[in-house]
Amino acid sequence: MTAWGLAWRTIARSPARSVLAVAGVTVIGALLFDMLLLSRGLLVSFRELLDAAGFDIRVVAAEGSMVHRPPMADAASLAEAIARLPDVRRITLVRSDTAIAITAARSGGGTRVSLLGTSDLTSGSVWTLVSGSLLPSATAPGEVPVLVSLRLAAALQLQPGSSLPLRLFLPGSASALPLVSAHVAGIAQFSFEAADEYTVATTMEGFAAAHGKPADGVAEMVLVSTDSTQPGSEASAAAAIARLRPDLRVLSNDQVMEQFNQNAFSYFRQISTVLSSMTLAFAFLLIATLLTMSVNQRLGEVAALRALGFPRRRIAANLLWESVLLVGVGGLAALPVGALLAVILDRILREMPGVPGRLHFFVFEPRAILLHVALLSVTGVLASLYPIWLATRLPIAATLRREILS
Amino acid sequence: MSGLNRGRACAFAVAFLIAAALPVATPASTGLPPILISRQLAEREHLNAGDIVTLALDAEGTGSRRFRVDGTYEPTPDPLRFTAKRLEVRVHLPELVTMTEVRDDPASADALTAINVKLKNPQTADAFSAAVASRAPGTFVRPTARARDGSDPFAVLERFHVAVAAVTVLGSTAFLLALMVMRAEERRETIGIIRLIGISERSILLEVLAEGLLIATAGAVFGIVLAVATQGTVNQFFQWRYDTALVFVRVTRSIALQSIAVSVPLGILAGLVGSWTLLRRDVLALLGR
Numbered sequence: 001m002t003a004w005g006l007a008w009r010t011i012a013r014s015p016a017r018s019v020l021a022v023a024g025v026t027v028i029g030a031l032l033f034d035m036l037l038l039s040r041g042l043l044v045s046f047r048e049l050l051d052a053a054g055f056d057i058r059v060v061a062a063e064g065s066m067v068h069r070p071p072m073a074d075a076a077s078l079a080e081a082i083a084r085l086p087d088v089r090r091i092t093l094v095r096s097d098t099a100i101a102i103t104a105a106r107s108g109g110g111t112r113v114s115l116l117g118t119s120d121l122t123s124g125s126v127w128t129l130v131s132g133s134l135l136p137s138a139t140a141p142g143e144v145p146v147l148v149s150l151r152l153a154a155a156l157q158l159q160p161g162s163s164l165p166l167r168l169f170l171p172g173s174a175s176a177l178p179l180v181s182a183h184v185a186g187i188a189q190f191s192f193e194a195a196d197e198y199t200v201a202t203t204m205e206g207f208a209a210a211h212g213k214p215a216d217g218v219a220e221m222v223l224v225s226t227d228s229t230q231p232g233s234e235a236s237a238a239a240a241i242a243r244l245r246p247d248l249r250v251l252s253n254d255q256v257m258e259q260f261n262q263n264a265f266s267y268f269r270q271i272s273t274v275l276s277s278m279t280l281a282f283a284f285l286l287i288a289t290l291l292t293m294s295v296n297q298r299l300g301e302v303a304a305l306r307a308l309g310f311p312r313r314r315i316a317a318n319l320l321w322e323s324v325l326l327v328g329v330g331g332l333a334a335l336p337v338g339a340l341l342a343v344i345l346d347r348i349l350r351e352m353p354g355v356p357g358r359l360h361f362f363v364f365e366p367r368a369i370l371l372h373v374a375l376l377s378v379t380g381v382l383a384s385l386y387p388i389w390l391a392t393r394l395p396i397a398a399t400l401r402r403e404i405l406s
Numbered sequence: 407m408s409g410l411n412r413g414r415a416c417a418f419a420v421a422f423l424i425a426a427a428l429p430v431a432t433p434a435s436t437g438l439p440p441i442l443i444s445r446q447l448a449e450r451e452h453l454n455a456g457d458i459v460t461l462a463l464d465a466e467g468t469g470s471r472r473f474r475v476d477g478t479y480e481p482t483p484d485p486l487r488f489t490a491k492r493l494e495v496r497v498h499l500p501e502l503v504t505m506t507e508v509r510d511d512p513a514s515a516d517a518l519t520a521i522n523v524k525l526k527n528p529q530t531a532d533a534f535s536a537a538v539a540s541r542a543p544g545t546f547v548r549p550t551a552r553a554r555d556g557s558d559p560f561a562v563l564e565r566f567h568v569a570v571a572a573v574t575v576l577g578s579t580a581f582l583l584a585l586m587v588m589r590a591e592e593r594r595e596t597i598g599i600i601r602l603i604g605i606s607e608r609s610i611l612l613e614v615l616a617e618g619l620l621i622a623t624a625g626a627v628f629g630i631v632l633a634v635a636t637q638g639t640v641n642q643f644f645q646w647r648y649d650t651a652l653v654f655v656r657v658t659r660s661i662a663l664q665s666i667a668v669s670v671p672l673g674i675l676a677g678l679v680g681s682w683t684l685l686r687r688d689v690l691a692l693l694g695r
Contacts, residue, residue: 014588016683017591020583020584020587021581021584027573027576028577030573031570031573031577062465266489267488270644282577286578286581289585290581290585293585293588293592296592345570348562348565348566349562352559353558
């Protein structure tokens with residue numbers, strides 16, 4: 001009989017024990033798999049979100065960051081200058097503020113909304129139009145056409161054509177501007193909207209009108225899309241923009257990712273590393289204990305096999321196969337269980353305030369499976385080393401004598 | 407704003423300013439206004455008490471003024487900003503207002519970023535916030551207590567950690583059961599002999615229960631001791647990684663009791679389940695006859 005066959009028989013001889021051991025490996029393996037998904041999940045998901053927006057370069061004020069963006073003066077003229085660069089395909093200006101939406105549908109002090117001013121009027125990148133029409137390219141002075149998010153439309157029972165009174169505030173001042181009556185042009189799904197946020201988007205002219213001013217050319221961020229068919233277009237465009245306005249920060253998607261990776265996402269990477277290490281240590285201890293106890297129960301059997309002429313190599317192979325079977329079956333079963341668990345854990349973490357609705361903490365990548373298999377294999381092999389040593393170094397005659405006497 | 411005591415509420419303001427250090431302390435420095443700098447800034451710019459620094463609002467030197475460093479301080483750990491580099495300076499509020507004042511805007515000399523208010527009765531925080539918000543439009547007023555609707559980030563993180571702990575407990579329970587089944591198998595003949603000489607199943611079960619209680623309690627206590635012993639290492643790692651005094655792991659009495667409350671019954675249950683399989687069997691079968 002081969003070592004594999006012997007291992008299979010040993011495991012099949014105690015089905016309850018084997019099922020429980022495999023169940024333990026499955027649950028611990030599922031946790032390990034999830035931690036591997038978490039370690040890069042935010043990065044992968046955020047990258048997808050950035051790429052889906054269709055922009056390669058982001059320009060912000062030098063004093064700010066991607067989260068805190070002070071307004072940049074002369075952004076409109078900067079946008080015109082950027083548009084003339086050869087590698088640039090599309091430009092969008094962005095401004096944001098908070099406002100209070102006042103409606104009869106809700107009592108109290110109104111609903112706090114994020115007001116987004118943008119020069120991008122097309123659907124499909126930062127937002128996807130669900131109903132109604134897109135923002136108009138030209139508006140009458142003082143008019144504020146808006147797109148509202150699905151969540152806000154549902155909360156305030158808004159439809160395309162509805163009127164939405166907005167109250168805005170002067171920055172740095174404890175007073176409010178007169179109420180502005182915005183016109184709901186359409187309802188859209190916003191990629192970057194958080195689960196606890198309501199988004200209202202308007203044109204740059206509408207944004208200024210809501211603040212009681214004519215368009216002033218100020219923006220918080222300039223988004224630039226380059227010609228991706230030309231290699232190196234992103235780098236050359238970024239360098240050209242930096243030359244145009246050295247007082248601003250020009251960030252590629254990679255640099256934005258790096259910023260978030262170093263700050264906002266690092267906690268989850270660290271926690272996943274700590275939990276993965278602890279999970280592996282836990283799996284190692286438990287598998288080693290199970291196999292050691294199993295060997296201890298079969299010392300007489302092992303001694304008898306050795307006495308019959310079984311080489312140490314075959315005894316070691318038998319125990320190794322036993323470990324492979326337990327860890328292998330448990331590890332395989334851990335993948336679907338881990339996927340299910342990841343959905344639950346992801347749902348919990350996405351309740352965190354300020355997290356965009358489309359951002360996920362647990363994201364599947366093929367490398368996670370490879371890493372999962374490699375780590376569990378190494379753990380299984382390491383865990384079987386001590387029981388193998390115990391079985392192969394066993395004194396045959398003394399063990400047989402002890403077995404007969406007992 | 408005028409109704410609130412600005413001076414009392416904001417004895418100090420925390421400002422994020424661009425610091426340019428002049429690394430020479432001179433006797434003239436005694437006349438300069440004093441400031442405190444964060445430990446992180448002191449380490450990064452190699453500043454010491456007595457040094458003179460120039461603070462400005464931007465890299466061009468707008469509103470620049472000279473200050474004397476009187477000492478360093480450890481910023482209050484903020485879990486919401488633990489990944490941020492705490493390069494901070496504490497200046498007296500009048501000095502900050504002088505720096506940030508805009509000549510053409512008289513109101514800028516009376517501007518503040520935030521006001522902290524300590525209420526006589528903290529229970530009225532919600533009502534007080536609503537009252538201030540309705541009187542001062544454009545202000546964002548909120549109680550400092552954690553939101554009770556479970557939406558604050560730490561409540562979410564807590565739920566996540568509880569879920570991970572629950573999965574770990576599930577996995578370890580399966581392993582524990584497997585070990586207990588093996589242990590029961592090991593004692594098959596012993597239990598058979600004990601039953602043959604007339605010891606009742608109830609007595610055997612009680613013995614298993616007592617043994618399970620002892621082992622589970624010892625395991626739980628060992629686990630807590632291990633957690634207490636290693637919490638320092640985990641904290642040191644994260645404090646080093648993020649350059650903060652924030653405590654990431656703390657084994658509290660309530661956590662220790664929760665661990666015992668979960669692990670001891672599970673341990674006993676696993677022992678009972680393992681032994682129950684033997685007690686149900688016929689005595690002769692246990693002895694292999």
